[in-house]
Amino acid sequence: MDYNSRKLVPYIPPAEYDKVAHEFLEQFYPDALKNPMPVPIEEIAKTGLGLDVQYICLSEELDIYGMTIFTDGVVEVYDPDEGLYDTKSFKAKTVLIDPEAVKKTNTGCRNNTIAHECVHWYKHRYYYKMQKFSLPRYAKYCKCRVDQLPESTDEENIMESQAIGIAPRILMPKNTFVEAAEHLGVAYGKDNRSAICTLADLFDVSKQSVEIRLEECSLL
Numbered sequence: 001m002d003y004n005s006r007k008l009v010p011y012i013p014p015a016e017y018d019k020v021a022h023e024f025l026e027q028f029y030p031d032a033l034k035n036p037m038p039v040p041i042e043e044i045a046k047t048g049l050g051l052d053v054q055y056i057c058l059s060e061e062l063d064i065y066g067m068t069i070f071t072d073g074v075v076e077v078y079d080p081d082e083g084l085y086d087t088k089s090f091k092a093k094t095v096l097i098d099p100e101a102v103k104k105t106n107t108g109c110r111n112n113t114i115a116h117e118c119v120h121w122y123k124h125r126y127y128y129k130m131q132k133f134s135l136p137r138y139a140k141y142c143k144c145r146v147d148q149l150p151e152s153t154d155e156e157n158i159m160e161s162q163a164i165g166i167a168p169r170i171l172m173p174k175n176t177f178v179e180a181a182e183h184l185g186v187a188y189g190k191d192n193r194s195a196i197c198t199l200a201d202l203f204d205v206s207k208q209s210v211e212i213r214l215e216e217c218s219l220l
């Protein structure tokens with residue numbers, strides 16, 4: 001993998017997303033490359049990558065669904081009981097997921113969000129750790145928003161696209177996913193609703209996530 005040495009943003013064209021997902025699973029959960037099965041992504045995040053996954057409300061508008069924290073420090077979180085934003089200390093390698101905001105994402109899928117944050121840690125930690133700019137006391141982190149962030153730098157947009165593209169490929173690896181979908185008779189123009197439900201159960205993801213993945217694999 002080539003790194004842009006100055007900015008540490010990995011160069012991963014979309015055509016290589018499946019390859020990166022494959023490498024991730026080879027390292028952390030190779031069984032998922034052999035047979036269709038749910039990828040225990042929260043367990044992989046914890047034991048494979050050493051991340052501490054916590055569930056917490058991140059914003060009043062529910063527009064931030066996840067964060068990965070790269071250095072020790074405080075970050076802003078929302079306290080729905082008090083109706084106020086507050087700062088809270090976290091350790092490096094913490095992933096924060098807002099379960100209510102996850103429902104507003106296009107996949108509506110908690111496992112997809114955890115996989116997304118795993119990609120940020122797996123591929124983007126050097127960039128964020130080396131960022132020069134940070135506020136005193138604040139952790140270096142990335143914030144993942146339901147709608148693409150207009151104020152983000154180009155680098156951050158590139159990395160966000162990589163995480164969005166690679167996460168579902170980790171949960172639904174191409175070969176086993178296509179094999180399962182074909183076995184269930186998924187085909188363009190057919191009523192595939194029951195097959196989509198079966199695939200969602202089989203891979204432990206949402207039906208929306210399955211539909212998007214079927215389109216990516218040119219099966220829908």
Ligand SMILES: [Zn+2]
Pocket residue numbers: 116120142143144145160163
């Ligand atoms: Zn993200």
